[in-house]
Amino acid sequence: MNLEHLWQSTLSEVELQISRPNFLTWLKNSQLTHKEDGVVFVSFPNNFAKEWVENKYNKIILSVLRNLDSSTKKIEYIVENKNSSNNQNIKNKQKKVIEPDIKFQQSFAELRVDPETNLNPRYTLDSFIVGSSNELAHAAASAVIKDVGKKYNPLFVYGGVGLGKTHLIQALGSEIKKEYDDKVKVKYVSSEKFTSEVIWGIRNKRMEDIKERYRFVDVLIIDDIQFIGGKEKTEEEFFHTFNALYENNKQIIISSDRPPRFIPTLEERLRSRFEGGMIVDIGYPDYELRTAILKTKLQDKNLNLSDNIIDIIASKVQKNLRELEGVLNKILFIQNTKNTELSAKEVEDIINKTIQQPTKNVSDSQVIRAVIDYFHINTNDITGRCRKNSVAEPRQIAMYLLRDILGMSYPSIGEKLGKRDHTTAIYAYNKISEEISKNQNLNQKVLAIKEIINKE
Ligand code: ADP
Numbered sequence: 001m002n003l004e005h006l007w008q009s010t011l012s013e014v015e016l017q018i019s020r021p022n023f024l025t026w027l028k029n030s031q032l033t034h035k036e037d038g039v040v041f042v043s044f045p046n047n048f049a050k051e052w053v054e055n056k057y058n059k060i061i062l063s064v065l066r067n068l069d070s071s072t073k074k075i076e077y078i079v080e081n082k083n084s085s086n087n088q089n090i091k092n093k094q095k096k097v098i099e100p101d102i103k104f105q106q107s108f109a110e111l112r113v114d115p116e117t118n119l120n121p122r123y124t125l126d127s128f129i130v131g132s133s134n135e136l137a138h139a140a141a142s143a144v145i146k147d148v149g150k151k152y153n154p155l156f157v158y159g160g161v162g163l164g165k166t167h168l169i170q171a172l173g174s175e176i177k178k179e180y181d182d183k184v185k186v187k188y189v190s191s192e193k194f195t196s197e198v199i200w201g202i203r204n205k206r207m208e209d210i211k212e213r214y215r216f217v218d219v220l221i222i223d224d225i226q227f228i229g230g231k232e233k234t235e236e237e238f239f240h241t242f243n244a245l246y247e248n249n250k251q252i253i254i255s256s257d258r259p260p261r262f263i264p265t266l267e268e269r270l271r272s273r274f275e276g277g278m279i280v281d282i283g284y285p286d287y288e289l290r291t292a293i294l295k296t297k298l299q300d301k302n303l304n305l306s307d308n309i310i311d312i313i314a315s316k317v318q319k320n321l322r323e324l325e326g327v328l329n330k331i332l333f334i335q336n337t338k339n340t341e342l343s344a345k346e347v348e349d350i351i352n353k354t355i356q357q358p359t360k361n362v363s364d365s366q367v368i369r370a371v372i373d374y375f376h377i378n379t380n381d382i383t384g385r386c387r388k389n390s391v392a393e394p395r396q397i398a399m400y401l402l403r404d405i406l407g408m409s410y411p412s413i414g415e416k417l418g419k420r421d422h423t424t425a426i427y428a429y430n431k432i433s434e435e436i437s438k439n440q441n442l443n444q445k446v447l448a449i450k451e452i453i454n455k456e
């Protein structure tokens, strides 16, 4: 077997053992360059890929290689393109794992969204705790900082709800700005905001103004791209914006709740653009990461909970870091009101009431049906125009739940509930989210409806 053939066979077996994004990102461009006294030399385009593969996949690759060619003793990992810089720095970032002694965060000063970049200073890389579920995404983000607009372009980060995508890509934007002394122009936009801008531009014949907004951007960050799929004109505009930036070596950073090939409505040409870059996923956090996040948040607030209580929370809230934070805040709040430490049983009750039970394929109609049943109203009330509170509130709750439980896009929520504008859905979602944290009565209603949905 010649060397090229040997390497291709090795890769096709390795591909079965690691996730596809990992494979595409790290191994796609590797080569077996030569072999000497049983030492196989494999080259990578940059030091980052080389180190990553060497640290993570050596064992797998070596065993596959040995199976195919029993004279293989070891693998030497080399970089073909010698001009990669700043390796040490990347290496340090890459090695950053959860440290037991977690740093205090900076104060809450100036925590507001920058109108120029749309970045929220609350999201920093320092406050992004790294564990096994997100270390690849974190390492990829660190690599982009050193090499903006070049090798890792676009960077596509995907993962489920509440796992840290927005946090990571926003932090990356802020970090790039810092690293380059504000000389680069960074812009963050949700794909829903982008969509509504395009719709506005078309309606008002002001598309040029919208284009202008993005033309001079050096780093474009677009969140939740899955919501763009399927809207022809928006996709078209995004495609042009993407190409214009990409061809000028501008960095594009994208998040999604799933990999490009699973966004059914995404145009082929966009999909293949995305797949040409670096795709990384964020998985469910493991127990260690959940505990580390809880402890950090407590330190930020200068508050304490017993290890036993932290353990209960970290064990029970498994799949969503936003929920983890929500549960923590609720427990702290109740504890503070009662002025005594809560028992394990009380904490468990709070968790059970707060977290979303794993959703069993709930449909939008089921959610709406549950709201209708709970309030004893009918379908026309929910989709109709009546503004009486007895139907307006259920309508807003339905909008909230469609977003909260199913992650539906605002335009589809509006469409579903009586062909309303997406801004109505955004308003309803924000209003209910805010109110349930203050209004216990409303909170009870929402929890009761969730219970109906989960029982079905
Ligand atoms: P997503 O965009 O994937 O739905 P977010 O980025 O909004 O998730 O994260 C949800 C919450 O969890 C945010 O408050 C975020 O700051 C927090 N979070 C997520 N991942 C981490 C992490 N690795 N370290 C610290 N906090 C995190």
Ligand code: MG
Residues within 6 Å of the ligand: 165, 166, 167, 223
């Ligand atoms: Mg998000």
